[in-house]
């Protein structure tokens with residue numbers, strides 16, 4: 036994999052903003068580049084600290100870490116702008132340098148029946164957009180980019196928890212095509228009803244998301260039933276600024292009215308180890324990243340639900356409404 040770290044942008048912005056001390060956040064796959072990036076920043080006379088916390092998404096802005104360290108700028112690599120805070124943030128999106136020709140040609144075999152295609156990309160492929168649009172237009176396909184809605188930074192940009200922009204164009208397209216990885220395309224398949232295909236640049240394949248939704252729905256229906264039967268419930272919130280999908284207070288009140296014992300739990304990052312010692316809890320509801328419950332529930336020893344699913348379990352929403360609005 037070859038990445039372009041937008042070195043010129045980084046240096047130009049740092050010269051303009053003149054910070055004395057910065058906190059740098061790197062996505063997991065890019066942490067190996069820390070020494071290189073450190074040299075670039077130190078050469079400008081700026082003190083640099085790298086966050087060792089995991090940085091799964093744009094929501095994982097190291098705000099509290101930056102406050103504790105007293106830095107005057109956060110440099111957040113690998114994601115587009117998601118949040119603004121009282122501490123300035125410099126977002127460096129990173130470009131993934133690839134030759135997409137083979138995959139674009141290959142995708143036509145899967146898109147034969149479809150004329151109008153809803154298209155979304157993960158941020159590191161944004162620089163390829165114009166070329167991709169031209170390719171499909173020359174093949175007599177119409178490309179409609181997903182809308183810039185919610186916390187999405189650009190038309191066509193995709194995030195694992197923000198699918199309103201795809202839903203907004205769903206009626207106009209025959210299928211969706213996602214350029215990125217499975218995380219985004221599985222999310223899309225859970226959010227929309229039209230067929231979803233992935234240009235999987237990391238495995239050099241085109242994949243259909245057919246059947247994924249049905250499999251996940253079966254697991255989610257079981258988790259919802261478990262919450263209905265549970266006596267002791269734990270509601271987990273993460274302290275990340277960008278992650279609060281639903282209200283813990285609202286659920287505590289509703290669940291208590293149904294004679295359940297409920298506790299509210301706060302943590303920096305939800306992991307199976309961190310909840311293991313809450314032995315007496317039968318079911319957890321997490322208000323952090325909805326993808327933890329949807330994609331990773333097999334890693335947890337107890338059932339774990341999203342806010343939307345909890346609403347179904349307590350009778351505030353029907354299963355049909357959940358399916359209509361999409362799991363994410």
Ligand code: SF4
Nearest residue numbers: 092093094195196324
């Ligand atoms: S909440 Fe989850 S899906 Fe959304 S940006 Fe954060 S890590 Fe990604």
